[in-house]
Amino acid sequence: MRRMMTGNQAVVEAAVRAGCRFFSGYPITPVSDLMEYMARRLAQVGGVFIQMEDELGAITAAIGASWAGKKSMTATSGPGFSLMQEGIGYAAMTETPVVVVDSQRGGPSTGQPTMPSQGDVLQARYGSHGDYPIAVLAPSDIQEVYDLTIKAFNIAEALRTPVVLLMDAFMSHMAEPVSEGEYEILERKVHPPGPVERPYEPGEDLVPPFPVFGRGNLVSVTGLTHDEKGVPRPEDNRVHATLIRRLFGKFERRKDLLEDVRTMGDGRRLVIAYGMMGRLAEALVDRGYRLLRPRVLWPAPTGPLKREMAEADVVYVVEMNIGKYSLVVKRVAEELGIEVHSISILGGRIPTPSELEAMME
């Protein structure tokens, strides 16, 4: 069965389907209606919703709920996403599963509240201070919003990590039919009840089992650099390096979940585009272009980028920002000696396929 949903509704339906039972948010265009829909939906499924006093509180309350064992999320846009960055770093450091939706609008500052943008694509990856990995997903249509929201929860739970779902002001409110088929839902590994000596001792997959608060695990969790017992060791260079490298290591081991691209067409002119621009660029496939559309933007899909670029004479990166993701593509292209053109679209008006093609000439 297919149901019409806006992007924001699809996020809510998919989140509930994935088992999300806690949402904390703060109103902001273009996700206010996502939050409103969530307030109603969570009441129906035995969940909890809270409108916090600001985004600093929204992200941190979501992290707090995750330590109670709840799948939790928040949603925001530009200014709110900036406020959430310290919290996202905390989730990365403490390995807390949490999903953050950022529906991008034109920035910096208050910018263009109602207009789509892809200006946060580097902030989503690097927005908090220090060294940490994170997963960032970018759907191109409403079915993908649904599918990738479920995937975002799966990655968060399996890797004990924050995950960002990057949408935009257009996609939040565009409506399309969505089919809610079969999905694999992943749950975090948890410690059995009773005291845990080494809460940060990782398993084979480098992910430590999660100590849910209230089950007598009696663990102390900190954003300070900590050893496997959870003891703060902020001045030990080896403990810090080991911890940070393990965080990156657990991402490297899950290529099965994290390498996710769509390819179309077979020309020697390669277009790389994601999110709303990925959808637009699909129209160029009939005009003789090859398309690479990453659905997981971070970690960057280095393998598929290399594979597809090896078949191309020229590469275009189409995005609604100053050319941010093209930096990633250029780094890979350098090794292959291929020319990369950044097609940068600013202002929030989505071009027609013909206009886009003209920009590439």
Add this chain to the structure above:
Amino acid sequence: MSFWDFFRRERWPHIFCPGCGIGMVLNALWKAFEETEQEPEKWAFVSGIGCTARAPAYMRVDSLHTLHGRAIAFATGLKLGNPELNVMVFSGDGDIASIGGNHLIHAARRNMDLKVIMINNGIYGMTGGQLSPTTLPGLRTTTTPMGNYDYTMGTAELVAHLGANFSARWTTAHIVMVKEAIKRMIPKEGFCFLEVVSQCPTNFGRRNRMEDPRKMLQFMKEHSVHVSRVGQLGAYFEEPVFVVGTFADRDRKGYVARLREAGYFESF
């Protein structure tokens, strides 16, 4: 529950300076838990950043040492994520009243079911003794080297005005009252707040001719006035005065109960 049932012996020595008042409050907390037969497994502690915020990691409980200012917001999520859990926030005055002031205000307004102990040492201890919104008039900090000319925040009074179920202020010179206030908070629903004025000999006493912690305890005793004598106006004194006592003790419905009534937590 012996002292070492509640604290993690393997984490000693702790980071607190000799003469610091945080230990006195921890002792009062343990005694309050002991006397009311609390099971530490049923408690979770949340703290922000600062000297005080390091304390929960020494307790044999689930604890979350979080971000500067956000302890109450993290605790809100934790409590709503599992309402069966007793959640206590234990953090400093800079953390809770300054950078975290907004969360304090709104948790008190919501009557969120949390216990909060705020150690007010009148300065930012961990970063070296800078001015805090709770620094009393005239006293010296590293960022008010000529003496504090800024007005002081009456945190316990503010919380009381916002409708919280419990709000009190005592000092480490009234340590029995601190323990009794904790015992009063333990069974209560809604937002319960205890401010404990405490000595920091290293970063406060040293700059105010009170490097000996006994002098600071004496100072707190001599400058304390009970709320019954000055009323809620205590916060507006222009010389160093500690207004002590209970500012609110009510039984309004807590946030969790109101959420349940609204239809959350139970599937339908």
